[in-house]
Amino acid sequence: MAALLVYRRRMSIPAAECIALEDRFGAHNYHPLPVVISKGEGAWVTDVDGGRYLDFLSAYSALNFGHSHPALVEVAKKQLDRLTLTSRAFHNDLLGLFCKELAELVGLDRVLPMNSGAEAVESAIKVSRAYGYRVRDIPNGQAQIVVAGGNFHGRTTTIISFSDDEVAKADFGPYTPGFVTVPYGDIDAMRQALAQPNVVGFLVEPVQGEAGVVVPPVGYLQAARDACTASGALLIADEIQSGLGRTGTTLACEHEGVTPDVLLLGKALGGGIVPLSAVVTHDEVLGVLRPGEHGSTFGGNPFAVAIGREVIAMLRTGEFQRASTQLGAHLHQRLHHEAPGTVERVQGIGLWAGIVLKESAGPARARCEQLLSLGLLAKETHETTVRLAPPLMISQQDLDYGIDLVLQALA
């Protein structure tokens, strides 16, 4: 206890104690790399001992604009002094503007603001079911949603019900019914599933992030669009990780000129400062919701949407999408030409790569630990893949420095 009081008076406590406290008093639901970060600026972070690291993970793309982007921090500070929360019992003076600007950015009509990504997915499931019952006259309680194998949409009870990741799922049943899984990228299987009765939607990641930055075959999203249009099912694109510049376009769906019926955003929408997610649809889809049927105390709070509006303004310039395209091409070109023999293949798009290691290379986790010791933050996904997602504002010099470290650690 005396030791804890001393900690409270200090600016920060030593790394080993930070980790020990988390270990003793926190739930063990993550397996973080052993670094304790206390400051972040741009593409760089500093640990409690003053060590500097180049961030090649960007909080799973929530930090697309880097740490402490000055424009975002300024908006946040101003809004903190003005108004942070009203609940949706009342209106606030920013929510309408945020909804309008976000809908315009992505070419849709209406926005439901939430907080975490999983909440946006849950909201989309509810709205799609209600749309099926109220607009398409599907018998109540019979709605089916088609999902893709290898998906990651979050970790709530309903979402894990249609995950094939046993770690996330195993002891958490009973599971929510109403989901049909087809292999990701398999156009025929998707078409067949969508042609079945009572299907209200196809929920899909345009690029599967957690699966290892898996890009589907060319034409997959367009085929999904066509099959959904033909069957009346909603195309529900989960762009929580792939969206907002990560793949070189505002949305990954744009690579195939596809507009989903239901678009899910999160992560970078909150500028790396606040949790802010959204369901964005045509009028008739979110139009099914009636007062009291859905909501969240913090959803659409003025603090979050003030930051969200600045994120939208930054994306409107196209600067981050262009950087992602240019730097992403450079990243992939270098990885393609210089990858050592430990690498099975490199996949991805934009400033986003999954480096799949050969089995003989050992676990990806060990490579990430080695990268950490070299001063670079990256994280494994599954056992064999090192995922890279540097912030989109990174300089080419820093990017090259990071790629050099990655190549060194993988050799």
Ligand SMILES: Cc1ncc(COP(=O)(O)O)c(C=O)c1O
């Ligand atoms: C595609 C996708 N959907 C949903 C989620 C869940 O988001 P959150 O962790 O904010 O609940 C994630 C998180 O990684 C994701 O990558």
